[in-house]
Amino acid sequence: MHEMSLAEGIRQIVEDAGRVQGFSKVRTVVLEIGRLSSVEPEALAFCFDLVMQGGIAEGARLQIDALPGSGWCRQCEASVPIDTLYDPCPRCGGFQVQATGGTEMRVKELEIE
Amino acid sequence: MCNVCGCGAGETRIEGQPADDEQMPARKWVRAGAPDPHFHRHADGSWHSHAHDEAPADGSIHYGHGPAGAEVPGMSQARMVKIEQDILSKNDSYAMHNRGWLADRGILALNLVSSPGSGKTSLLVRTIEALMVRVPVAVVEGDQQTSFDAERIRATGAPALQINTGKGCHLDARMVGQALEKLAPPDNGLLLIENVGNLVCPAAFDLGEAAKVVVLSVTEGEDKPLKYPDMFAAASLMLVNKIDLLPYVSFDMEQAIAYALRVNPQLQVIQVSATTGAGFDAWLGWIDARLAEARVVRDETVAQLRARIAALEAALDAERSAKV
Numbered sequence: 001m002h003e004m005s006l007a008e009g010i011r012q013i014v015e016d017a018g019r020v021q022g023f024s025k026v027r028t029v030v031l032e033i034g035r036l037s038s039v040e041p042e043a044l045a046f047c048f049d050l051v052m053q054g055g056i057a058e059g060a061r062l063q064i065d066a067l068p069g070s071g072w073c074r075q076c077e078a079s080v081p082i083d084t085l086y087d088p089c090p091r092c093g094g095f096q097v098q099a100t101g102g103t104e105m106r107v108k109e110l111e112i113e
Numbered sequence: 114m115c116n117v118c119g120c121g122a123g124e125t126r127i128e129g130q131p132a133d134d135e136q137m138p139a140r141k142w143v144r145a146g147a148p149d150p151h152f153h154r155h156a157d158g159s160w161h162s163h164a165h166d167e168a169p170a171d172g173s174i175h176y177g178h179g180p181a182g183a184e185v186p187g188m189s190q191a192r193m194v195k196i197e198q199d200i201l202s203k204n205d206s207y208a209m210h211n212r213g214w215l216a217d218r219g220i221l222a223l224n225l226v227s228s229p230g231s232g233k234t235s236l237l238v239r240t241i242e243a244l245m246v247r248v249p250v251a252v253v254e255g256d257q258q259t260s261f262d263a264e265r266i267r268a269t270g271a272p273a274l275q276i277n278t279g280k281g282c283h284l285d286a287r288m289v290g291q292a293l294e295k296l297a298p299p300d301n302g303l304l305l306i307e308n309v310g311n312l313v314c315p316a317a318f319d320l321g322e323a324a325k326v327v328v329l330s331v332t333e334g335e336d337k338p339l340k341y342p343d344m345f346a347a348a349s350l351m352l353v354n355k356i357d358l359l360p361y362v363s364f365d366m367e368q369a370i371a372y373a374l375r376v377n378p379q380l381q382v383i384q385v386s387a388t389t390g391a392g393f394d395a396w397l398g399w400i401d402a403r404l405a406e407a408r409v410v411r412d413e414t415v416a417q418l419r420a421r422i423a424a425l426e427a428a429l430d431a432e433r434s435a436k437v
Contacts, residue, residue: 002282002283002313002314002317002318005204005281005283005285005314005318006200006201006317009200009201009202009203009204010200012203013196013198013200013202017194017196021194023194027191031200038313038316038317038342038343041154041160042160045160061161062160062161063159063160063161064159064160064161065159066159066160074378084342085342085343085346085376085377086338086339086342086372086375086376088375095371095374095375095378096378097378098377098378098379099346104199105199105200105201105317106196106197106198106199106200107196107197107198107200108195108196108197109193109194109195109196109197110193110194110196111191111192111193111194112191112192112193112194113191
């Protein structure tokens with residue numbers, strides 16, 4: 001996963017929000033990252049610090065809220081919780097599970113001054 | 114440059130010319146004496162960062178410790194602002210634009226992704242040679258450096274444009290949008306986008322393609338779909354390439370396909386050899402079916418536009434006769 005590009009995307013969203021809503025200092029950036037999204041939180045945190053330099057979120061803390069993974073089991077015809085893209089269905093043990101939730105990568109909110 | 118994955122910004126080139134990169138100001142990726150942030154995982158799966166010197170005693174709540182470390186509890190002017198925006202929303206809006214641009218022209222775009230050395234370019238060359246007599250084909254080539262691949266494609270007679278991503282590890286929708294304008298692929302044709310050889314990063318970036326096609330070669334090992342599941346989850350079709358080498362390698366085809374289907378139960382699979390042409394009937398048939406779909410969409414768009422024009426003209430006529 002390309003964490004540097006993701007950090008650039010976060011910076012763009014943060015800077016745009018600051019311009020539109022008129023704030024110039026961000027203390028905390030809160031992300032929602034799905035468990036199935038394959039973002040490596042530590043790599044993203046590393047890139048985050050570098051990419052935010054010189055912007056309104058320089059030195060800001062990063063909080064990543066994990067969202068659970070879920071999939072649709074075609075055998076059970078039910079939504080089931082999964083932790084990886086290749087997990088078997090916890091009900092029937094089969095692999096007919098298509099990921100449906102937990103792939104999100106969102107900027108949820110900002111703590112600003 | 115990113116020390117984590119080696120990627121960088123501001124080094125993209127299209128046919129050797131710097132890409133229009135206004136949104137990516139060149140920055141130095143240097144940690145200029147900043148204190149090393151402490152980043153850790155909580156039992157609930159969430160992650161927080163904070164500088165070591167401001168770690169709270171209970172280890173659980175991290176608000177109220179600003180970078181300056183000067184806030185007084187209860188006196189903070191901080192407030193929360195809801196954002197709720199996808200991190201890749203910018204890329205996705207470019208991708209949506211590309212998708213519309215392609216649909217208007219009846220062009221079927223396929224995004225070919227794989228690890229380096231899976232035989233994507235050889236596969237493209239053979240595909241182009243087979244299709245060119247009946248379908249116009251154009252190619253966008255993505256590589257970190259060199260225009261070797263675009264040159265190989267042009268040798269077939271098909272127009273090709275090389276994007277060099279510099280240190281970047283994937284194509285994004287903006288690069289492809291710029292390439293489309295320069296390349297001007299023919300209407301009702303096939304656009305093949307050969308992504309940077311990388312089984313990880315390109316999975317997340319929508320380019321506006323109709324489908325991602327992942328190429329897995331039998332020299333790579335059958336466990337790739339589980340090791341790099343994101344790419345196989347994002348793809349619509351898996352081409353298992355180099356099947357002419359099966360007698361010489363220990364590759365468990367059944368297991369490879371089972372692993373891929375475990376990640377993505379809807380994945381279609383075709384076994385091919387770009388060297389011998391084995392399996393190409395099925396692969397070309399798959400493309401033909403997709404081309405037919407793209408044309409139907411375009412015909413519907415044209416029919417809708419014609420109906421709209423006719424309705425507007427009728428309204429204009431009514432307006433004119435009312436005035437007379």
